[in-house]
Amino acid sequence: MHDVQSKNHPFYETTIETKPIFEGRMIALQVDTVRLPNGETATREIVRHPGAVAVLALVGGKMLVVEQFRKALERVQVEIPAGKLDPGEAPEQAAVRELEEETGYRARSIRHLQTFSTSPGFAEELIHLYFADDLEKGEVHLDEEEFLTCEAITPEQADAYIREGRIYDAKTLLAVHLWRAYRQSGEL
Structure with missing residues (x-):
């Protein structure tokens, strides 16, 4: 069994680049370019939030x-x-x-x-x-x-x-x- 938190997990996506899009009072939005497990790249839209x-x-x-x-x-x-x-x-x-x-x-x-x-x-x-x-x-x-x-x-x-x-x-x-x-x- 793989450690689900590990960067060694076979499904882990490595971030290549992070592009900030918006920063507000409650959230921030960024677009990450990631390397997929198969070597291809993709983008991920991510909402950053301080937690609740x-x-x-x-x-x-x-x-x-x-x-x-x-x-x-x-x-x-x-x-x-x-x-x-x-x-x-x-x-x-x-x-x-x-x-x-x-x-x-x-x-x-x-x-x-x-x-x-x-x-x-x-x-x-x-x-x-x-x-x-x-x-x-x-x-x-x-x-x-x-x-x-x-x-x-x-x-x-x-x-x-x-x-x-x-x-x-x-x-x-x-x-x-x-x-x-x-x-x-x-x-x-």
């Missing part, structure tokens, strides 16, 4: 979610609290910060569940998913350009939101599935 955090937060046996408009999809969605990492910020700190900013709840303790890629075909973004169920009520501190509402939903509401397409994003779908497992086994 998301929190599966439970209060009173219900999951905290926020509803907000997502311009890229032109739709309002229900999602677990989440946000982008600030420069130099540790994921755990960002998770605690985002949870409080968006929901008004402070996590007295938080536990890392999983880190996963969102769109590995073209983006390097990683989401660090955390779990918190030891919460205390604080105050919401939304960013200036952030408009959302927060609610605590039951498992039945989560299932209905999925059926209705209100819960549509991968991180929230994963969180709902993990919550189901947690309710059945008591473990994550």
Whole structure:
């Protein structure tokens, strides 16, 4: 078995050239020319992203979610609290910060569940998913350009939101599935 992280893996693509295309507040876009395993060359369009955090937060046996408009999809969605990492910020700190900013709840303790890629075909973004169920009520501190509402939903509401397409994003779908497992086994 080959080490999937290794430059010695037979599928590894060696970067020959990187051409920056765009650099914005949240993302950067570059086009890489790569050498394929068969010796040919190809181009890869890559979105650079600082990473993000998301929190599966439970209060009173219900999951905290926020509803907000997502311009890229032109739709309002229900999602677990989440946000982008600030420069130099540790994921755990960002998770605690985002949870409080968006929901008004402070996590007295938080536990890392999983880190996963969102769109590995073209983006390097990683989401660090955390779990918190030891919460205390604080105050919401939304960013200036952030408009959302927060609610605590039951498992039945989560299932209905999925059926209705209100819960549509991968991180929230994963969180709902993990919550189901947690309710059945008591473990994550």
